[in-house]
Every structure is written in structure tokens, then in C-alpha cells.
Amino acid sequence: MAEVVQVQKRDGSLGTAASRRLRKTGNVPAVLYGHKQGNEHLSISQKTIESILRHHSKIVELQGAVSETALVSDLQFDPLGIEVLHIDLQRVDMNEKVVVSVPIQFKGEPAGGKLGGIAIENAHEVEIECPAVAIPDSLRLVVTSVGLGDNRFASDLVLPENITLVTPGDTIVYHVEKPKGLKEDEEEGAEAEGDEA
Structure with a gap:
């Protein structure tokens, strides 16, 4: 369910x-912009913004000065990446397709x-395209089988139904780097050497 966000209209300045x-x-x-309607200049309380960040909310229900369903399309932070300076909201219909960034959860x-x-x-x-109503909180990637020097790509992510990957499939998302000085024929003995150290 979309998070409810109270908004106020900003004055003319x-x-x-x-x-x-x-x-x-x-x-x-x-x-707030989109759907060929005029931009609405709004304000949202800092506490509400913190809640949006905490819950990783992508879709919000705006109430108060306007009643709209909106996609959190951009958050602008201060140079230290702590305080949100501005938020961009895009009007959406829950069934329309949107492009959003979704976090990857690496498991194992x-x-x-x-x-x-x-x-x-x-x-x-990674960036995905899906109906606004079906935006996942995250995408999982099991990495237990990734060996020395191996990569996992964006295309290795298992996507739920109705979700399309926008990020190029050959984008490396995970890699296990060989330790410096380890040669191909020494890989088998690396575990034993690690036990001795």
C-alpha cells in the first residue's frame, strides 16, 4: 500500500x-509534475521525508493541498548526503508503467x-520498468556460487512477472576478485593456506 503523505501548497515565493x-x-x-498538468509547488514536513526514506517508499498518496498518487522520482541531498533539500514527485496511475531504481539484496x-x-x-x-502498483522493495541475488574471478550480471537477477530490466543486462553487479599474487594453479590450495594464516 502506498504511504500517505500530507502536503501543503507553497506560497508564491x-x-x-x-x-x-x-x-x-x-x-x-x-x-509535483506530469500527466500534462501544470506543476504544483508543495512542501512536505521533514519528518514525513524521513519516513519516506526509512520505508524506501516509491509510490505515495498525496493528501492535503492536492489529492494525487505520485512516484518519488528524485531526492536532492545536501553535499554530505544527509539532508534532503528538494523532492520531485511525478503523477502516476497505479496501472501505468514507470521506470524506477530498485536496490539489490545480495544473499549468501x-x-x-x-x-x-x-x-x-x-x-x-538497477533500473526496472513495471506497473506503478508492482514496484518491488528490492531484488534478490543469491551469490553463494560465485567463484574466484567470477561475475554476476544485471541479467542474472530473477525478475517478478510484469517487470522488465532497464539497466543493460551485461552490467556487472557483483564480482569476487582474486587475491593479488594468487595464480591459477594455486587456487586449489588457497583454502589450506588461509587456515594456516
Whole structure:
């Protein structure tokens, strides 16, 4: 179910100074756009924004100054990546298809890791296209079979029905790097050497 978000209309003053003043009152500027309708300049409380972040909400039900279903399309953070400075909301119909970024959950310990390899998460999310009503919280990738020097690609993700991968399938999302100095014929003995260390 979409998270309910209370919004207020912003007064006529827009721009950087007005946005700064708004943030000092504990609110964050937002803009609602799309569906060939005019842009709505809104404000959302900082606490509500924190809830959206905590729940990784993609679709929200706007109430208050406007009543709309919207996609959280962009969050602009301060240079330290802590405070949300602005939020972009896109009007959606729950059955229309949208393109969104979804986090990847890596499950298991890679086989190559047990041989001294270094597991590297090359991508933490991928872009998908799906109906707004069917946006998943995350996509799982089981990595237990990833050996030394092996990769897993975006195309290895198992996608639920009605979901299409937008990120190129050959994008490496996970890799187990061989330790420096380990030669091909030494890989078999790497586990024993690791036990001695």
C-alpha cells in the first residue's frame, strides 16, 4: 500500500532563498509534475521525508493541498548526503508503467570468498520498468556460487512477472576478485593456506 503523505501548497515565493526559509521551518520543498498538468509547488514536513526514506517508499498518496498518487522520482541531498533539500514527485496511475531504481539484496557467502577472494558489490541498484502498483522493495541475488574471478550480471537477477530490466543486462553487479599474487594453479590450495594464516 502506498504511504500517505500530507502536503501543503507553497506560497508564491520560489527560488533558493525561499527554499532555505522553508527548510528552516522543518519543511522540504517539493514539486509535483506530469500527466500534462501544470506543476504544483508543495512542501512536505521533514519528518514525513524521513519516513519516506526509512520505508524506501516509491509510490505515495498525496493528501492535503492536492489529492494525487505520485512516484518519488528524485531526492536532492545536501553535499554530505544527509539532508534532503528538494523532492520531485511525478503523477502516476497505479496501472501505468514507470521506470524506477530498485536496490539489490545480495544473499549468501560467495564460494570465492572462502578461498580468500574479495567480494565486491559493483552496483547497489538497477533500473526496472513495471506497473506503478508492482514496484518491488528490492531484488534478490543469491551469490553463494560465485567463484574466484567470477561475475554476476544485471541479467542474472530473477525478475517478478510484469517487470522488465532497464539497466543493460551485461552490467556487472557483483564480482569476487582474486587475491593479488594468487595464480591459477594455486587456487586449489588457497583454502589450506588461509587456515594456516
